[in-house]
Amino acid sequence: MERKKYESPLTLILHKFLFKPSFDEQFIKKFKILNITDLSIPLNEFLTTHCQSIKAVICGGGAPVSIETLRCLPSLGCVLTVSTGLNHIDLAECKRRGIAVCNAGTIYSEDVADFAVGLLIDVLRRISSADRFVRAGIWPAQCKSPLGSNLGGKRVGIVGLGSIGFKVAKRLEAFGCIISYNSRNKKSTAPFPYYSNVVNLASNNDILVLCCELNKETFHIINKEVMVALGKKGIIINVGRGALIDEKELVQRLVQAKIRGAGLDVFENEPYVPKEFLKLDNVVLSSHKAVITRESFSALHELLIANLDAFFSGKPLVSLVKND
Amino acid sequence: MERKKYESPLTLILHKFLFKPSFDEQFIKKFKILNITDLSIPLNEFLTTHCQSIKAVICGGGAPVSIETLRCLPSLGCVLTVSTGLNHIDLAECKRRGIAVCNAGTIYSEDVADFAVGLLIDVLRRISSADRFVRAGIWPAQCKSPLGSNLGGKRVGIVGLGSIGFKVAKRLEAFGCIISYNSRNKKSTAPFPYYSNVVNLASNNDILVLCCELNKETFHIINKEVMVALGKKGIIINVGRGALIDEKELVQRLVQAKIRGAGLDVFENEPYVPKEFLKLDNVVLSSHKAVITRESFSALHELLIANLDAFFSGKPLVSLVKND
Numbered sequence: 001m002e003r004k005k006y007e008s009p010l011t012l013i014l015h016k017f018l019f020k021p022s023f024d025e026q027f028i029k030k031f032k033i034l035n036i037t038d039l040s041i042p043l044n045e046f047l048t049t050h051c052q053s054i055k056a057v058i059c060g061g062g063a064p065v066s067i068e069t070l071r072c073l074p075s076l077g078c079v080l081t082v083s084t085g086l087n088h089i090d091l092a093e094c095k096r097r098g099i100a101v102c103n104a105g106t107i108y109s110e111d112v113a114d115f116a117v118g119l120l121i122d123v124l125r126r127i128s129s130a131d132r133f134v135r136a137g138i139w140p141a142q143c144k145s146p147l148g149s150n151l152g153g154k155r156v157g158i159v160g161l162g163s164i165g166f167k168v169a170k171r172l173e174a175f176g177c178i179i180s181y182n183s184r185n186k187k188s189t190a191p192f193p194y195y196s197n198v199v200n201l202a203s204n205n206d207i208l209v210l211c212c213e214l215n216k217e218t219f220h221i222i223n224k225e226v227m228v229a230l231g232k233k234g235i236i237i238n239v240g241r242g243a244l245i246d247e248k249e250l251v252q253r254l255v256q257a258k259i260r261g262a263g264l265d266v267f268e269n270e271p272y273v274p275k276e277f278l279k280l281d282n283v284v285l286s287s288h289k290a291v292i293t294r295e296s297f298s299a300l301h302e303l304l305i306a307n308l309d310a311f312f313s314g315k316p317l318v319s320l321v322k323n324d
Numbered sequence: 325m326e327r328k329k330y331e332s333p334l335t336l337i338l339h340k341f342l343f344k345p346s347f348d349e350q351f352i353k354k355f356k357i358l359n360i361t362d363l364s365i366p367l368n369e370f371l372t373t374h375c376q377s378i379k380a381v382i383c384g385g386g387a388p389v390s391i392e393t394l395r396c397l398p399s400l401g402c403v404l405t406v407s408t409g410l411n412h413i414d415l416a417e418c419k420r421r422g423i424a425v426c427n428a429g430t431i432y433s434e435d436v437a438d439f440a441v442g443l444l445i446d447v448l449r450r451i452s453s454a455d456r457f458v459r460a461g462i463w464p465a466q467c468k469s470p471l472g473s474n475l476g477g478k479r480v481g482i483v484g485l486g487s488i489g490f491k492v493a494k495r496l497e498a499f500g501c502i503i504s505y506n507s508r509n510k511k512s513t514a515p516f517p518y519y520s521n522v523v524n525l526a527s528n529n530d531i532l533v534l535c536c537e538l539n540k541e542t543f544h545i546i547n548k549e550v551m552v553a554l555g556k557k558g559i560i561i562n563v564g565r566g567a568l569i570d571e572k573e574l575v576q577r578l579v580q581a582k583i584r585g586a587g588l589d590v591f592e593n594e595p596y597v598p599k600e601f602l603k604l605d606n607v608v609l610s611s612h613k614a615v616i617t618r619e620s621f622s623a624l625h626e627l628l629i630a631n632l633d634a635f636f637s638g639k640p641l642v643s644l645v646k647n648d
Binding site: 110111114115117118119121122125126127128130131132133134135137139140147148149150151152170171173174175176270271272273278284285286287289292293294295296297 | 435445446448454455456464474475495497499595602613616618619621
């Protein structure tokens with residue numbers, strides 16, 4: 001059997017994201033790419049022989065770069081993730097070894113903000129619920145599907161007023177919502193009331209929209225205390241990461257009608273979704289796709305090419321993450 | 325059997341809309357109300373005896389006031405509809421007899437605009453589709469539900485730039501959409517390009533949002549020619565009335581992928597929904613509920629009370645329709 005040849009410097013794609021054929025061509029033309037799904041031998045065996053050739057890896061939420069992965073790649077100089085979040089990369093080890101980390105920057109911000117607003121309108125106005133109602137053929141028999149609530153005047157607390165949070169705020173202001181936020185620090189440019197404490201933010205709002213990153217400080221930031229403060233008419237929208245919420249607590253409160261509804265694009269153990277959610281009518285469920293549009297895919301591929309170009313030619317990386 | 329007594333002046337409620345108990349009490353306290361659903365004898369029999377007592381009727385889309393109904397009500401002075409649209413009322417006959425017509429005014433505008441935007445985000449970002457995907461348990465097996473498209477930069481043509489259309493435009497501008505419109509007349513206050521012709525509007529846009537009223541001029545305003553002009557990447561959102569669209573043509577074009585998607589809150593023969601729609605993944609279906617929120621119900625009841633108060637005390641009606 002003929003053995004495939006792998007030329008240095010090689011870029012290893014760990015993440016199985018969809019490449020458009022045209023981008024695939026561009027990648028193959030410009031760089032020496034190895035997609036993990038194309039490997040003809042097991043990864044371990046491959047790495048034993050070719051680990052020195054791999055200078056860059058492309059990873060993502062479903063394809064983490066742990067300390068074990070990093071140990072297998074002694075020549076690695078750059079980790080590129082297709083996500084904005086970095087919780088799947090061992091940043092400390094990258095820092096120790098001087099490995100550059102690039103993320104998706106702000107290319108997804110508009111799309112994620114759009115999706116967050118879409119989830120919120122859906123939960124408040126019961127759109128997915130109405131769609132189920134009509135598709136099930138119930139309309140002719142019953143007059144109306146469940147009654148929703150309006151957007152105007154609703155108090156929306158944004159958890160994490162970064163690029164996405166700001167865009168959510170801008171959009172929701174056009175619907176007449178009243179915005180406030182929680183963030184690590186008060187933002188001098190934000191014209192919205194700031195709460196340094198998420199419990200206080202929840203007490204003073206009808207809706208929480210989670211747009212912050214997941215890290216040690218934000219793990220389960222939406223816990224029982226926050227949900228109690230939000231109250232039984234409260235709504236939670238999550239376009240950040242599943243583990244921002246104590247999911248078991250949320251399930252229980254939704255089942256017991258101790259919270260009005262939720263719009264969830266992310267879950268603690270994706271693609272596992274707690275089965276209790278599947279039966280609830282006041283929850284909108286989505287498959288971690290807030291970032292995914294035709295247009296963001298194009299932007300991502302261009303960014304990856306620009307970063308790899310810069311990396312291999314020793315120029316400044318386009319979306320280098322500050323890792324300190 | 326004891327016969328119920330009906331005192332003049334009586335207000336007849338033809339429309340079976342949901343009354344909140346508190347409002348029901350207010351109505352009963354203030355006015356002599358007869359709800360058609362409470363009649364102990366057939367309507368015809370009732371009218372034969374009591375027609376002279378009925379001075380006002382409350383109607384709606386599902387409870388029309390035709391010339392036949394009007395003929396049964398010789399003392400009628402005021403028709404109040406719970407809707408903004410008037411296509412279920414014989415306006416010519418009302419005019420001839422000097423019967424005042426009151427509609428819901430603009431109380432639903434914000435809610436309908438919110439719903440239109442919700443439907444559009446849903447169609448573009450495939451939210452209901454993702455919800456179906458997750459609920460069906462497909463996520464663990466397949467990576468992602470169908471790819472959506474972003475909002476920013478999309479060209480949105482609004483058909484009917486009234487109170488609702490303006491609010492849709494204002495909201496979509498916050499998402500970076502590019503707005504233009506068609507209306508009977510160019511609006512001097514509108515900062516958007518005007519197309520006097522819907523075919524031209526469709527040719528120059530990615531999305532059409534239907535917010536106009538249904539009348540003889542707008543019946544099937546979205547016909548084959550308009551859909552062809554919109555093109556196969558086009559999307560149609562309808563929060564107006566079902567008959568604004570040639571529904572058979574739309575069904576065919578959606579099934580044949582000659583149009584990208586649709587978000588439909590209204591249908592030609594409600595509650596009948598063409599069965600082809602029910603199988604399509606690129607369509608979001610809703611049960612004529614764009615106007616329906618807890619808050620709009622409250623506003624409606626207050627408006628009905630104010631109009632009836634004014635009518636029975638000879639004061640100017642609050643939401644009198646110009647009927648000429």
